Amino acid sequence: MASHETAGTTYRYRVSRNGQIESVSDNWDSFALGNDGERCVSDAVLGTSLWLHLSGELVRDMYRQLVDKVLRTGDPIEIPLHCDSPDRVRHLTLTLQRLSEDEVEFTSKVEKVVERDTLSLLLGDLSRDPNSWVTMCSYCKEIQVSADEWQPAEQAVKTLQLFERDVIPHLTHGVCPHCYDDVMSELDDEIDQEKEDGET
Ligand SMILES: [Zn+2]
Numbered sequence: 001m002a003s004h005e006t007a008g009t010t011y012r013y014r015v016s017r018n019g020q021i022e023s024v025s026d027n028w029d030s031f032a033l034g035n036d037g038e039r040c041v042s043d044a045v046l047g048t049s050l051w052l053h054l055s056g057e058l059v060r061d062m063y064r065q066l067v068d069k070v071l072r073t074g075d076p077i078e079i080p081l082h083c084d085s086p087d088r089v090r091h092l093t094l095t096l097q098r099l100s101e102d103e104v105e106f107t108s109k110v111e112k113v114v115e116r117d118t119l120s121l122l123l124g125d126l127s128r129d130p131n132s133w134v135t136m137c138s139y140c141k142e143i144q145v146s147a148d149e150w151q152p153a154e155q156a157v158k159t160l161q162l163f164e165r166d167v168i169p170h171l172t173h174g175v176c177p178h179c180y181d182d183v184m185s186e187l188d189d190e191i192d193q194e195k196e197d198g199e200t
Pocket residue numbers: 137138139140141142175176177178179180
């Protein structure tokens with residue numbers, strides 16, 4: 001399980017142009033069980049669409065654009081992101097690499113794992129307030145605490161006084177402005193380049 005996980009561990013999966021998950025690395029199941037649990041083990045994800053496993057239209061759209069770009073240019077893309085669980089923060093580097101005209105390999109390399117006190121906000125099996133939602137960034141895992149402010153989860157639960165509530169809010173996923181700009185800038189470079197090419 002996740003406790004065996006150390007920096008340098010890599011997990012891979014291959015995705016076709018239309019997002020279908022075609023293969024996962026042998027160690028995939030230990031990664032899945034350390035994160036989202038049984039619904040993400042290899043038997044459950046193989047042959048399914050990656051887009052179904054991503055939360056939020058904005059995030060799905062960004063991944064689609066990244067896959068398109070890698071297939072079009074052949075240049076790999078690296079994105080730093082978090083894959084956190086209630087009791088640990090994982091810093092990963094996600095690399096997308098073109099394998100063939102129709103296939104992209106995703107490699108998640110664990111850069112650092114930091115244990116923390118379990119955050120109940122992130123536990124899967126708690127009763128949630130149906131009228132209360134908080135948004136977490138799918139990339140850096142910061143949580144939106146006001147219209148224009150995002151904070152790391154440990155800090156956000158204090159800001160939002162979540163420890164003092166009887167029932168905790170639902171968690172929904174989105175993208176914070178910082179990560180949105182980061183990922184979109186990967187794509188903008190390409191668009192600018194195309195414009196320049198078109199003008200010459
Ligand atoms: Zn973010």
